[in-house]
Amino acid sequence: MLLDLDEGHFRLPFPANQISLFCLVICEKDELLSSKSKATIADVARVAGVSTATAGRVLGGYGYTSEEKKAQVLKAAHDLGYRPNALARSLITGKTRTLGVVAGDIQNPFYASVIRGISNVADANGFGLLITNSDEIPAREIHAVELLAQKQVDGLIVTPIDTRKARHLFNLKAMGMPLVLIDRAVGGLMVDRVATDNVAAAEQAIRHLIGEGHRLIGIVAELVDENFMSLDDFVAHAIAGDPIESETLYPSWQRLLGYIRAHRIAGLTVHPRLIMRAGSYSAQAAEAAVPPVMTSPNRPTALFTTDGTMSEGTMRALTTLKLSAPEDLSLVCFDDLDWMSFLRPGITTISQPRLAMGEAAARMLLERVRGADYPSRTVLMPAELIERGSVSRI
Amino acid sequence: MLLDLDEGHFRLPFPANQISLFCLVICEKDELLSSKSKATIADVARVAGVSTATAGRVLGGYGYTSEEKKAQVLKAAHDLGYRPNALARSLITGKTRTLGVVAGDIQNPFYASVIRGISNVADANGFGLLITNSDEIPAREIHAVELLAQKQVDGLIVTPIDTRKARHLFNLKAMGMPLVLIDRAVGGLMVDRVATDNVAAAEQAIRHLIGEGHRLIGIVAELVDENFMSLDDFVAHAIAGDPIESETLYPSWQRLLGYIRAHRIAGLTVHPRLIMRAGSYSAQAAEAAVPPVMTSPNRPTALFTTDGTMSEGTMRALTTLKLSAPEDLSLVCFDDLDWMSFLRPGITTISQPRLAMGEAAARMLLERVRGADYPSRTVLMPAELIERGSVSRI
DNA sequence: TCTTTTGGCGAGAACGTTCTCACATATCAG
């Protein structure tokens, strides 16, 4: 019967109204049903009086369709409140239009901004974002990656925790999964990467302090112990000017390297006792590392913190020690957090383009998802020294 | 041939080794292939010499399987590097084990924390998180909700932008989609919700200031104009003590209500000129709203800011005005941001349990996802006044 | 007039799972 009507409709514009009415009846009935169980392409096709193939064509926007049938299908779809099932679509196309992100901790302003950047380009391109936190725990990273892979994300953005062992990431790459690394590199893993030029940035910060006359400069850094050599050896090598493969170093080690390099260039001696090592990625650890050095007899006249978390811990420590910049000491931080600009004398800091980093990473990833296959690229973003009031001339 | 082996194996334990070897050969061959195109249940079944049904049973963990076949399948799966396709699974089960979140802006510490809370319980329960930002723009919220619905999330957590018009949310609920609201309510939409008890919290803050002797207290609030009545009318009603339906009010209006209520209870007059309205959800707007009042002849002795963004803008304004708490004025903020605790005299603030709010919301949502159908609940979280050093006695 | 092309359509096979059957076999009570 539906077919008959359809053929009549095909020849004459006249019975179209009947069809419309007919549709409406069906729709209203179906709508009651579908208010719970949602309408499928088959339902739309039935109501519109066409095959599922045709309905699929107009709804999916592929292949040819006449204006006539197109209108019918569209109307039916609208009446039924049809909503395409992305699952079914993805299953057959093999594309989910979803990107996976495994970050350290969304609460950390660094990750929050980076993710925001990723999000910006993702949804400008109609991609969804599946986000997980690793809390810097390798097992959690592995688990997250596995989860995202099972959910068939089109690509993955990761801030890898272990720069040496990362079997899961190598596997991923071997499986052909587009992958972009942020902030950290993994030795031997040739994939796109975006990071700050940490060595240069730290060097710039220290050079600034040296330029202002400081000779005793402390550095508070996480320096988690996952390196091939001990801190002492590392420092010794760096002071000696031995070439160090800095690419796969953890950011805090890279920044320490910049710190040492600035000293070396200026002909200053590096005092290992001024290296305040938190040992873990937490403000508490930083807060604990600062007092011993800052209450010692020959305390530094300036402090350099290597990231937002260290800055926070350091600020806490300084507050309880009743030391304030720039009167009692000079301070340069890494990463520009919102409060640094409205503290009474603003805090001089190295600002990394977090948002842009996320955006760049997402853009690179999307290129890969779309099939680009040039060799893996590393984008080193420049960081900028923002002078505010926390540094005094000595 | 495979069948023969299988049957032989079925009767005697002896040929099992042959099978293993046989498997290995196949595996190695397939592994080369599958390093690119991934293995499916059918592949695993073929290698293990069982039906896809059986393979599915052991891999999916449903139905009965003998230990023997189970081991074979597991081995085959391991050798092939089998990874279940969550898409296909979800398509048939109708469950994605994925939750959708549409927040204002991940970069905002409030949302970042709330999302972290959601994330905590989500991945403790094996759920993924699809996260989007609305930037407080209704069209973007609608778009995000649609995207997430198409991706078939099992449930949705939303901070609704428009508390009056929210057709998309009503639709969602009618379709049976589990839904939890955070921070804001939608008039007439009966779904679970978690929020801070804003009126009480603000009242507590103001009462504290009044207790310290302040009589001229300014409030800086966003107070976006999407209300049924004008600010003046609202204030007039509140002062008169008229009953106001505060549930569906925007948080900043609720906090203003608490501000007024505290005045009323203490018998103090509310001066409309001390209400600094930003008019939009940005630190810049707040920064602009503060100076006119703070440079006026009869300026307030205390300030209350209604959220983190307002606090930031206010701090900026105060910094440029060279006014500092508690010397030049007293200050109570809303929402405890990290810098408030390490500013020189810490900032007294109302702390809302952001993480717990996210966790509570996610837990409620999961209950709904699992089929709980008690009437909709509203969880009002208590906020806590944290006294630090930004308030002085007058 | 006879091909070829082109737009337009529907049947039906994918995609990779789960799940319902029907059917075996083993165990046990009666």
Add this chain to the structure above:
DNA sequence: CTGATATGTGAGAACGTTCTCGCCAAAAGA
């Protein structure tokens, strides 16, 4: 020995799309 129950198993139908075919017109080229 009969039937009931529990445990295994495989064939094949879902799920809701996309996509490859064929088929059929009508238009166009020869």
